Amino acid sequence: MAQVSVTRRYRFSASHRLHSAQLSGEENREVYGKCNNPHGHGHDYVLDVTLRGGVSEKSGRLVPLEALDDLVRRAVLKDMDRRNLNEEVDELAGVVPTTENLALVIAERLQRAWAERPAEWTSVLEKVKIHETKRNIFEVSLAREREIG
Amino acid sequence: MAQVSVTRRYRFSASHRLHSAQLSGEENREVYGKCNNPHGHGHDYVLDVTLRGGVSEKSGRLVPLEALDDLVRRAVLKDMDRRNLNEEVDELAGVVPTTENLALVIAERLQRAWAERPAEWTSVLEKVKIHETKRNIFEVSLAREREIG
């Protein structure tokens, strides 16, 4: 069966402060510059979730989009939208909340949630992409490169 | 010879109605929501066509873009721009015109057209991507993953 990738885009707004416990105050200021500001700052993150699989003949879809939205909301957005990433995301406690690390946390959360998806969702979770700003984009691949039939 | 991918973007506006003959009226309303409206609705689709190959030393190009545009126009846009996808695209007769299915139809049409391209076009047709809206993006891969030289 021919394979299609589906990417669904989400947005969330959060604040963070870049600060590493493994660096001195001076090193932190040097490495993170203005982003080390103790009061924090924020971004409007864009999250792209990509699935790949065969299209259901009955519905013409890979998965029901509303159910996918619900999965992403529970696994990611609920704890991150309008939140402080340093203070309110458990996996980031003591970790520098760069978007590299945020991408890894989101990827792990989505993989765990995906493992418990309905049995009839035969697609694979292919990748997760986060746009911190228009200039900085981060991606985690979650499936082996696709086989082309 | 070093390989380059070239992606060319096209746009078309079409209407459709999401309705599956394999579902009851009630199931259709539940699965497709407002998109099941019998009068239909529409979108401004964005179509990205990607080729990959070596650059001609003579022209500095993979293929002449005008000729590529002509191929895409005849294979896809002519039958889809300012059209009703349910009523006017033969391959979608009796098929739910989700963008998953639309992507597969467009990929097949482009592959058939590509098979009859001029002999000097040595590039491969790599993938087809359709943006239904800014939030929903669909991709079909058409070539084995690239070998890196």
Next chain:
Amino acid sequence: MAQVSVTRRYRFSASHRLHSAQLSGEENREVYGKCNNPHGHGHDYVLDVTLRGGVSEKSGRLVPLEALDDLVRRAVLKDMDRRNLNEEVDELAGVVPTTENLALVIAERLQRAWAERPAEWTSVLEKVKIHETKRNIFEVSLAREREIG
């Protein structure tokens, strides 16, 4: 009190067919081209609603955005999103559903809804803008040009 304009953006997807009862079949095809296709086609419309007024000291806002969203939903989106504009919007019966005419219909609907807004909303409804595509944008002004204090 210093005045601020607030623009809130909405989106809706609809289908239409451009056809004028005052033109012959041939004239219709000449004037509207592919957009005269009897099966219709569609667009993803963007609607920008602009208010202007003084900022509430208590809430820091012109109006509650959720209540504004609700007003726009009831006055406009409910009848237009995922709809056929020719068939399902009463004011467009027998009218060519160009985006010029659509902008006027939406402006009138919003003005009527605005007239019944809560008494504490002292802002004025300044303008309505519709993007049919990225290349075609339509605007209706609803308030006299602003006085600058």
Next chain:
Amino acid sequence: MAQVSVTRRYRFSASHRLHSAQLSGEENREVYGKCNNPHGHGHDYVLDVTLRGGVSEKSGRLVPLEALDDLVRRAVLKDMDRRNLNEEVDELAGVVPTTENLALVIAERLQRAWAERPAEWTSVLEKVKIHETKRNIFEVSLAREREIG
């Protein structure tokens, strides 16, 4: 002399918390929803500054853009980029940092800075526009509506 408007775009990332001292805890949660989260959240703000005036015959410009950038940096960006708006912008102490109020603060700061501009800058400061997100845009007019010659 023919008049031209010049709009220059800037970006800054900041965090804020929407909370009004004039509302109870429950009212705050009702009015601001997730944006009342005590830990704050953030946005990537876009700031458009518009001048209007005659073009210098010598330089072909209204004002030197680098000097304009410097003025905006000192008046606005220095105190707002990678900052917490509630804690680090003096005028917002005790004020709800909605983008309505932020727009007024930025407009006042730019007007004050503009009053001390070089004598040869004969343009007027026409308006200030802030995009909080793609869906919420705020504008403050600073000059009487233009006379058309």
Next chain:
Amino acid sequence: MAQVSVTRRYRFSASHRLHSAQLSGEENREVYGKCNNPHGHGHDYVLDVTLRGGVSEKSGRLVPLEALDDLVRRAVLKDMDRRNLNEEVDELAGVVPTTENLALVIAERLQRAWAERPAEWTSVLEKVKIHETKRNIFEVSLAREREIG
């Protein structure tokens, strides 16, 4: 009759060099920086043309868009798309081709072309806007501020 504004967007790619005959070599380098490079550089300009008027009951339009495109093509794009602005636009001979000056030239050309429009085009040419890059936008108003009925 209710008034609508219609904005139509065009694009053209051109090269230019910023250099003023009224400045010394050193002053030119100081004022224009890298843009003074003798070999020139280029931009993808976006041109927005805005009309305002009443909607024709017969066609539902202000003016036929194809005819408007033709007018803009002959008056502006033909001489500017894929051109060198210093060398190939008569009005810019000896003038610094900043986008301020380019906007004035385009506005004058469109006003002259508009003066010879078909008698049934009762709209006014309201304004011309040029985006040099996403950060630099220039506008020329061509009609007295609108009267609101």
Next chain:
Amino acid sequence: MAQVSVTRRYRFSASHRLHSAQLSGEENREVYGKCNNPHGHGHDYVLDVTLRGGVSEKSGRLVPLEALDDLVRRAVLKDMDRRNLNEEVDELAGVVPTTENLALVIAERLQRAWAERPAEWTSVLEKVKIHETKRNIFEVSLAREREIG
């Protein structure tokens, strides 16, 4: 260690003329159309550079972004921003400066610069993407397709 891709976006404005020494004058006009104009024209190019690797536990980053910016500036932007590609980029002397060829030149320059990166930068340079306009996008892959762990 989990792998993350980081894409950083740069912009540069340049002019060029498409003309092949291996084609006659007439053939050049036929193949390149308006882009063969002897006076040249220009574009605002967008350059996306993608790295892939493991995230440093200490800094939460793949590489320091400021140092990456500096590498890209020295290897690419310094010679291309506000430049004439035909005249001022050595590798393009006698080569048609299509964006296919430009992408190959930039990829080679970045690979050479990357080979001399600091020893602690363990990431690989994965790909280079250039957007000539919104409709024409070119990509060069520089690393074997990723292994998924």
